Amino acid sequence: MADSATTEEIADAMEKQVAAAQGLKKLKPGDLVKMMIELFGEDRVDKKACKKAIKLLIETERCVYTYFGGSFIEMPHKEGAEN
Amino acid sequence: MAELPETPLLDELEKGPWPSFVTEIKQAAEHHEEARDLLGQLERSYRERIGHWKHGGIVGVLGYGGGVIGRYSDLPDDFPGVSHFHTLRVNQPAGWFYTSKALRDICDIWEEHGSGLTNMHGSTGDIVLLGTSTPELEPTFKKLTEKGFDLGGSGSDVRTPSCCVGPARCEWACYDTLGLTYDLTMSYQDELHRPMFPYKWKFKMSGCPNDCVAAIARSDLSIIGTWRDEIVKDDAEVRKYADNGLDIFNDVVLNCPAKCMKWDGEKLEIDDEYCRKCMHCINAMPKALAPGKDRGATILIGSKAPIVEGALLSSVLVPFWKPEEPYEDLKDLVEAIWDVWSEEGKNRERVGEFIQRVGMGNFLEAIGLDPEPEMVAFPRENPYVFYDLSEDEDEDE
Ligand code: SF4
Ligand code: SF4
Numbered sequence: 001m002a003d004s005a006t007t008e009e010i011a012d013a014m015e016k017q018v019a020a021a022q023g024l025k026k027l028k029p030g031d032l033v034k035m036m037i038e039l040f041g042e043d044r045v046d047k048k049a050c051k052k053a054i055k056l057l058i059e060t061e062r063c064v065y066t067y068f069g070g071s072f073i074e075m076p077h078k079e080g081a082e083n
Numbered sequence: 084m085a086e087l088p089e090t091p092l093l094d095e096l097e098k099g100p101w102p103s104f105v106t107e108i109k110q111a112a113e114h115h116e117e118a119r120d121l122l123g124q125l126e127r128s129y130r131e132r133i134g135h136w137k138h139g140g141i142v143g144v145l146g147y148g149g150g151v152i153g154r155y156s157d158l159p160d161d162f163p164g165v166s167h168f169h170t171l172r173v174n175q176p177a178g179w180f181y182t183s184k185a186l187r188d189i190c191d192i193w194e195e196h197g198s199g200l201t202n203m204h205g206s207t208g209d210i211v212l213l214g215t216s217t218p219e220l221e222p223t224f225k226k227l228t229e230k231g232f233d234l235g236g237s238g239s240d241v242r243t244p245s246c247c248v249g250p251a252r253c254e255w256a257c258y259d260t261l262g263l264t265y266d267l268t269m270s271y272q273d274e275l276h277r278p279m280f281p282y283k284w285k286f287k288m289s290g291c292p293n294d295c296v297a298a299i300a301r302s303d304l305s306i307i308g309t310w311r312d313e314i315v316k317d318d319a320e321v322r323k324y325a326d327n328g329l330d331i332f333n334d335v336v337l338n339c340p341a342k343c344m345k346w347d348g349e350k351l352e353i354d355d356e357y358c359r360k361c362m363h364c365i366n367a368m369p370k371a372l373a374p375g376k377d378r379g380a381t382i383l384i385g386s387k388a389p390i391v392e393g394a395l396l397s398s399v400l401v402p403f404w405k406p407e408e409p410y411e412d413l414k415d416l417v418e419a420i421w422d423v424w425s426e427e428g429k430n431r432e433r434v435g436e437f438i439q440r441v442g443m444g445n446f447l448e449a450i451g452l453d454p455e456p457e458m459v460a461f462p463r464e465n466p467y468v469f470y471d472l473s474e475d476e477d478e479d480e
Contacts, residue, residue: 064141065278
């Protein structure tokens with residue numbers, strides 16, 4: 001069985017996806033989980049590991065949660081609505 | 084502090100014998116620029132018949148994806164006090180019990196860091212602190228946590244679980260609503276603070292079918308107290324109601340939806356097998372009748388208020404459940420539902436809408452729950468429950 005991906009590895013891969021999607025598509029946490037399972041394979045990541053990676057991304061401020069009707073994960077940016 | 088703005092239209096809302104939010108905002112405006120500009124902007128909105136708020140966005144406290152609702156004025160030059168006017172949702176204590184000191188602590192924090200305006204409580208159940216700016220969010224959060232409070236949910240996460248006062252104040256409580264609410268809140272901290280679902284998820288707990296938190300109409304998972312033995316009846320007290328003028332036949336018996344009561348002028352009889360646990364008779368004669376002694380709860384799924392789509396009422400998922408700490412059976416069920424809904428649900432699709440889309444039969448199969456007769460709203464009319472006949476029965480036919 002393949003080695004599990006580390007939280008850091010998953011977080012790096014997620015950050016890349018979020019950066020690539022920025023301005024084009026808003027990604028939900030669930031989208032990122034699906035992407036990671038596809039990328040690493042089910043034997044290397046699971047939902048729990050993905051949750052940890054999202055937590056890491058948010059707590060280290062590499063990504064932020066945003067809300068536009070639903071909740072999304074995006075790169076930090078200046079608030080569009082802010083005055 | 085500058086003078087209050089002229090607000091002839093808002094002033095209309097102070098007329099009449101009712102409490103008025105305008106009066107409250109005016110009071111806060113004596114000390115807070117935010118509240119003063121709120122009056123000004125609101126009056127302008129009434130005059131122009133157009134809202135001047137921009138919602139949503141990025142604001143929050145570090146690490147949390149919920150609990151702060153971003154709001155900005157689109158007239159920041161005219162009303163700088165509400166240029167930012169974010170809302171904080173604070174997780175209320177189960178059943179809304181506070182000491183007066185705890186309330187003072189919240190108010191002091193909000194006087195210092197926000198507009199001083201609160202909404203006790205918002206429709207989610209949370210303590211709602213209305214109106215502050217982005218730089219004030221972290222200091223407010225820090226002070227709230229120092230006093231033992233935490234933010235509640237918002238966005239696509241578990242919303243702050245809420246419950247009725249339950250056994251703390253109410254003899255009709257069929258289970259410990261406060262205990263379950265506290266347990267779910269603590270068990271699902273991750274889901275509460277880090278949005279990860281297609282849309283919001285609400286838990287509401289009511290101790291009996293009176294459903295004082297309107298769980299059946301407003302929560303994705305409603306847990307409503309019920310009983311499965313006989314209504315407890317004190318015949319002498321029933322008599323007293325009659326002697327004191329209650330028209331038991333017209334006001335109680337004829338209003339029983341199951342038509343399972345009889346009153347001969349002397350004695351009340353209830354055919355409990357047909358009772359629908361509606362609480363009408365118990366509410367009408369609280370000293371004479373009470374819920375039975377074999378108490379538990381019904382678990383229902385899928386209601387919501389009309390937001391993206393129309394309103395939905397809950398459907399029965401588990402007809403009778405005995406709540407016992409640590410409630411592992413309930414949590415297994417909830418997590419099975421979350422797995423299926425997270426996997427297959429569309430963006431902004433509540434679980435009730437998801438069930439409508441995929442069909443209750445498919446949903447039950449996906450979460451591994453067998454259909455039960457109580458799930459049927461109208462016998463022989465229900466489209467979603469199918470019975471597998473065993474091979475033997477097939478052969479018999
Ligand atoms: S829902 Fe029932 S148990 Fe809860 S407060 Fe209301 S009447 Fe009492
Ligand atoms: S609880 Fe409702 S259904 Fe049951 S006996 Fe009383 S009135 Fe009838």
